[in-house]
Amino acid sequence: MNPVLGELVERGGGLVTRVAAVQVVPEWTLWQACRSGGLVRVLPEVFVAAHLLDGRETRPGAPALSRLDHDLARRAVCTWAEGRGALSHLSALDVWGLRRQNADDLLHLSAPAGGGLRSRPGVAVHRRQHLILEPPQVVLRKGQPVTRLEQTLVDSWPILPSAERRAPVIRAVNDRLTTPDRLAVALGNAPKLHDRAAFRTLLTRLAEGCRSPLEIWGHERVFTGPGMPAFRRQARIRVGPRTMYLDLFAERERVDIELDGATTHGDPRQREIDLRRDALLATVGILVVRFAHRRLIHEADDVRRETLAILTNRRAGATA
Incomplete structure (x- = not known):
């Protein structure tokens, strides 16, 4: 490759545009670099260094x-x-750090209607009425313009496989990047969204304090209905200098139901942390009852009866 052009490509982190290239070398030099295999055109007017394309096999015509x-x-x-x-x-979901995009996925770009951009191989352009390419609708993140988080989550919902839709929403709320109320506003602006009812139900569960798929499962299948108290979800309890959040707290009975996810099972270090926490709660009269992921999913009726x-026994003991 021409050394002047090569230096320009290197300064651009492996990327160069035709407009930038012809300011320092004749245009034929750019095309010669493409013919010799030094550069590859990935989009109109945009070229990257060929060595940055990985060697993995892709589908024909990718x-x-x-x-x-x-x-x-x-x-x-x-x-x-x-x-x-x-x-x-x-x-945008990838840029927000909520889900890594697969290599074969289309890259998505939203643009104002009538902006002149159209979809290209590998790029899906979504034309949107009334889109303004500045805050609050569009923000810079990692130096790249992205749609605001709430809009990103709503837009991604119907594209994701159904089994993967809830995880980015739950993580965004848990990481305090957004709130169920703000997401509900964005959802309200998408009345024709596919599977919108499921999204709305998820937001309701998050607003009620559920913070994981397992907690949502427990709420819907086990810990509601006749005989169950109005549990406080993610109840904040302070014991001495330590603050803890309880999954499901029955305040009258002083019982904390903890839902242990599959990833914590068999981890000795996590087990020790849990035992110390449970003992500390016991000092203020709170009984901790733990149910493992496997039991919640496969023995829901038994878990409900035991709870x-x-x-009942705690209430009886309190009045004895």
């Missing part, structure tokens, strides 16, 4: 963009858009 790492591919798309669009849907019996 765009060159799918062979770039995620960050470089998104940078190429933003460079091509020239400020006329913002990363959205699954691409009701524990609560």
